[in-house]
Each structure stands twice: as C-alpha cells, then as structure tokens.
Amino acid sequence: MGSRTVIPFGPQHPALPEPIHLDLVLEDEKVVEAIPKIGFVHRGFEKLVEKMDFNELVYVADRICGICAFIHSMAYCQAVEAVMNVEVPPRAVFLRTVWSELARLSSHLLWLGFMADVMGFESLFMQSFRLREKIVDMLEEMTGGRIILGVCRVGGVRRDVANDTLAGIAGRVKDLVRDMRRLADVFLQDDSVKHRLVDVGVLTREQAADLGCVGPVMRASGISRDTRTLGYAAYGFVDFSPVVETSGDSYARCAVRVRELFQSVGIIEQAASKIPAGEVSVKVSGYPEGEYHSRCEQPRGEVVHYVKGDGTRYLQRYRVRTPTFANIPALVKMLQGCELADVPVLVLTIDPCISCTER
Amino acid sequence: MGDDIKAGPKPGDPSLNPRERQVLEEIPAAALLERVQQMRAEGWRLVHIACTRLVADQEVSYCFDRDGQSLESPDAATLHGMRTLRVRLPIHDAELPSISPFYWGAFLYENEMHDLFGITVKGMALDFQGHLYTTMVPTPYVTKEPEHGE
Secondary structure, three states: OOOEEEEEEOOOOOOOOOOOEEEEEEEOOEEEEEEEEOOOOOOOHHHHHHOOOOOOHHHHHHOOOOOOHHHHHHHHHHHHHHHHOOOOOHHHHHHHHHHHHHHHHHHHHHHHHHHHHHOOOHHHHHHHHHHHHHHHHHHHHHHOOOOOOOOEEOOEEOOOOOHHHHHHHHHHHHHOHHHHHHHHHHHHHOHHHHHHHOOOOOOOHHHHHHOOOOHHHHHOOOOOOOHHHHOOOOHHHOOOOOOOOOOOOHHHHHHHHHHHHHHHHHHHHHHHHHOOOOOOEOOOOOOOEEEEEEEEEEOOEEEEEEEEEEOOOOEEEEEEEOHHHHHHHHHHHHHOOOEHHHHHHHHHHOOOOHHHHHO | OOHHHHOOOOOOOOOOOOOOEEEEEEOOHHHHHHHHHHHHHOOOEEEEEEEEEOOOEEEEEEEEEOOOOOOOOOOOOOOOEEEEEEEEEEOOOOEEEOOOOOOHHHHHHHHHHHHHHOOEEEOOOOOOOOOOOOOOOOOOOOOOOOOOOO
16 A cells, blocks of 8 residues: 555645535555545525525525526425425426526536536537527526526416427527537537546446436436436426436436437427417415425436425425435545545536526 | 327316425424435435424425326326425534435435535535535524615
C-alpha cells in the first residue's frame, strides 16, 4: 500500500458550476475514499413557511434552482392541491407537462455542454448551448421567463398558450431533432469522449438500489424507474417508457440523458396534439390542512416536495428532497477506486445541482 | 396505462389529478431500528427523512417507496405507494439511533436532522459533527430567533 494523501477538491473548481467540496484520500493516483461536504450556500428556503403563506411559497419553490425551477413549482403546487383536494383543469396539466419537458431539454443540453467543457471539447460545448438557447427562447415566448418561468399556481397555471403557438413550438422542437442527433452521435460515438467515459465510475444495479439513487444515475445502472410513470400532470396520457442503460458507467449516464432528449421531444409533440380546450386554473379557497409528499421527475431524478398544513394560511412544514441530495451517497461510492484525473468528469456525471440541494 | 387513457382526457377523468396513496405508521422511537430493518428486508427504498416542529414536540418521518409497486398489489406497476414511519420526539434533547446500518445513504438526512432540528443521531455512517450546514442560529427550527436588538 502506498502512502496516503488527502487532496481537497472544491468547493471552487473549474469543473464545478456550484460549490461542493470533496476530501479525496489518494493512494498514488487512485482515490480510495471521498468525503463530501455541502452546506456552503444553504439558504433555509424551507423556513420561509413561517413568514410566507402557502400561495406565496410558489414563488419560493420556483426560485430553489435556476435549472429545474418550473418542476419545483409544479411539485409544490401538486402537493398543496392534493392536501386541499383541488382538481386542476385538464388544459393546465397539459401545459405543465409541455413546460416540464422543455425544462428537461434545457437542463440536459446544459449538462451535455458542461460535460463537453470538462472534457476539453469546446466546440461540442458550444453546439450544446446553441441548441439550449433555442429551447430557452421557446420558454420565453410561452411564459415570458427564460429560466424562472413563474407560471405555476395552486389550482392551475397563470398563462394560457394558444393552440397554434403550441403546435408551432412542437414543430420547432421536432426540427431540432436533426441537430440533436448530430450532437448525440458525437457524445455516444466519438472515441475521445468514449475514452473518458466508458468503464469509468461504474455503479452496479445493486449499489444503485442500495444507495437510493434516482434519475439518470439510477436508470444508467439498469433500474427502470421514472417518477413520471406515476401519471402526474398529463403523463398518464402520453406514451413513453423509462430510458434505461445497463453498464452503470459514466458513458451510460451520459447515454441516458442523450436518449431522454428525444423522449422529451416525443412527449411534447403528444401533449401539444392532445391538449384539450378549457380553463387553465380554478379558484382555490380555504387553507391547507393535512399532509402530502408530492413527487415529480426532475431532469436529475425524483424530487419530493412534502407539505404539512394545520388549516391556517401558513404551512407547518415544507420540505424539499432534491435528486442531487439523493445521489451524493452514490457519488461517494463511484469515486472509490477511480483515478484522480477522472474525478471532475465523474462528479459531473451525477449532474450535481447544488442550489437545489442546499435549498 | 390503457389505450383509452392514451386517447386523451375526458372531463372529470380521474387520471388527470392522480393522488398517491400514502400510508402513515406511527411507531415509538424504541421500535425504529427493528421496523426499518424489516422495511429493508422487504425491499423498500428510503425516499427521504423529514422533521417537523410541532407546538409541543417534533416528529421525524421516514418515507419509503417500493419501486413502483402498489401497496395493495405488488404486481400493479403503475401505482406507486409510499409508506411513512413516524416517531415523535421532545423538542429539546431528542435522540435517535442512526438507520445507516440498513440505509447507508441516510447520513445526509441524519446530519441535517442534527444541524437544523437539534436531534442527536447515534452511529451515523458519516458524522459531520454539526458542520453540514452553517446557520446563523444553531438548530434554527427548534431555537427561537433573537429579535432585532437582542
């Protein structure tokens, strides 16, 4: 056994868009242990239940993160709607589905860009962000927001979108498929990319299950679980099945996200073609009394928004369990046995969203 | 999901606003480890742990899910079911054993319980010694915030 060295990785590092720290215990160039540290930007959003009523908290949920903002607000609204037994109009749940999938496209393209950047593949980074910009433009056309959409409310959504606009958006998303396929070919076929990803950071199916992984990290290890199969929003009305890979390495995690791009395009097309006419919100009266764990599939995996109300306008408890929070234990296991040079890429393969995690 | 559902929504369709069935089981703190061990043996996944400050005490909810299987029928893959084990604790000097022996990844939740709610969790797989979160007020959910000028 060689002598052991401890190398600090983060919280500021070129590979990290947000702060997370790892103490890497090395034997020569091999990582034998990784000790994570978060908490650098903990904001205490959940404690705002003491000062903001349950309707105002939608804005808080929307601002938990700048990548998965919309799905946070939707999961929160669904939790309150379940507690208050609110029936959201059909048109609103279809709009929520379209915006969720556009948010997934935006997030996955962002991740692919970051991944390319960390691998030193700058032109691929540019191409990923070029495509993402078009998605963000579409979100802006429909909602007025590019990142934080601010369109969800308890009882529905704040904005309607004309059917022709929706059909146009679905068509434009479909037009991006050719560009996405070219991007996918590079990520999945290029030798220099495969060299960095194949057989690196393998997480077996058993480990993924034991560690409670979620999202693409879990599905890349062969577990076919996707919270959208619960049928929330309009997912009960569209045809899709979880994207699964089996090798459990960094390449598989990348492949799941790449294939999910095309899945999202399909869901948007179906939702836009089946959206019914009608109202987009209902009036909600009264205050929440009871509790509910609302689950949605974020781009990074299952998110849980737990609310508990005691019949007053202020909730007793609001708790958010984000997908990255659930995937950090898996990251610790993945890093054990890898080479030091692979650490930045490996950390990125869980698509860490620290602002979500810190809340 | 049947073909009729795929065709599109109809007014009042129950598939539009599905609610998960979520079962709550209150247990004494002394029975926690034994019950968690059973859940583990039955193949439940730890979804999350949530603490809630109540008026006179606090509660800790351990939430589990079993891979898309309904609570009524393990064969019904489209209905998920969440089960929550709940223990009640005093607001101050609360103590619980760690469930790390059965769910290794619980250490982050348990450190959070310690840092935000002041619950001492014995035997965590990774103990940050109160340094997971840095907060202006220690254990902010169970400590009264100082008023301005105090």
